[in-house]
Amino acid sequence: MMNTNRIRSLQMLALGAILGGLFVSSWERPAAMAQQNTPQANPATMPADLAHLKDLIPPNSHPMVEVGMFAANLWFAGQKRNWPLANYYLNETRNRIRWEVHLNPGPKGPDGNPVDMQSIFDGIDNGTLPKVRKAIEMKDSKEFTVQYKRLLEECYSCHKAAARPYLRPMVPVSGAQPILNLDPEAAWPQ
Ligand code: HEC
Structure with missing residues (x-):
């Protein structure tokens, strides 16, 4: 479950790196950066890269x-x-x-x-x-x-x-995590 958070953090880092690259390339050394044409900060592909990163980020829900x-x-x-x-x-x-x-x-x-x-x-x-x-x-x-x-x-x-009255919880009748043994006295695996 930590993976989701970690992936999101990495995505945000990548987004930050690209935005940082964009900032540097457009404000400080535009000619040099354009010549280098690095994948991290290529102004030509920036909008597509950003759109792609946004697609990777899971929804708010x-x-x-x-x-x-x-x-x-x-x-x-x-x-x-x-x-x-x-x-x-x-x-x-x-x-x-x-x-x-x-x-x-x-x-x-x-x-x-x-x-x-x-x-x-x-x-x-x-x-x-x-x-x-x-x-x-x-x-x-x-x-x-x-x-x-x-x-x-x-x-x-x-x-x-939050205007979602249709999300009405109930005491669950099923849906326990199937791979975990809920029995506190379980003897296997040791
Ligand atoms: C601080 C506010 C808040 C609290 C507290 C909260 N929720 Fe939610 N919950 C939301 C919002 C907002 C959404 C809709 C998310 C969205 O659409 O981005 C949501 C959506 C959900 C969904 C639907 C997820 C889906 O898309 O399938 C479930 C299930 C859910 N909540 C369960 C719970 C349960 C169970 C609790 C309590 C243990 C809880 N929520 C407490 C705000 C809250």
Whole structure:
């Protein structure tokens, strides 16, 4: 999962390098750079290169696809009382929500005005997320269920704020990560 972020970072670096090259070539040494005709900064191919890089960058919704997956895994880990795994998925869920806020900090709300995603995230980060974490720490299944549902309510309040009321989460019935054993007592592989 880190790969996505790493690829994106590399893409941004490459974009930066090309933009840097463009800046240098157009403002400082245009003749020299044009003669060199390096692939990093060729003004002739610049628009096409930029378009290509933009094509490579995943859409804004990408982190949220992962949030959906991790939040579902969090539920199943909690159901199996696999608390270390639940803790892992809680952290992954939180990280990806933060990434979404970073990518798309001000989507339009229902009234067309931008919505401050960071402050909505901060509310959840200081509210329900620590409560889910606490339930995991205390290994308290009942409290986990209560707080998990609150978390889903807060997911939905952000979706409504961002004019996406049709993205209504639910307690997942299926979709656990199939390659991971959720059983905390599993004995294989050693
Ligand atoms: C800070 C605001 C915010 C929070 C909190 C939030 N979301 Fe989202 N979510 C969004 C936005 C914005 C989109 C639409 C992304 C886009 O279209 O670029 C979205 C889209 C989604 C999608 C659809 C992804 C797809 O394209 O298939 C899922 C699934 C999802 N969120 C799940 C969740 C879950 C589960 C939670 C809580 C654990 C959550 N979200 C919390 C803002 C939020």
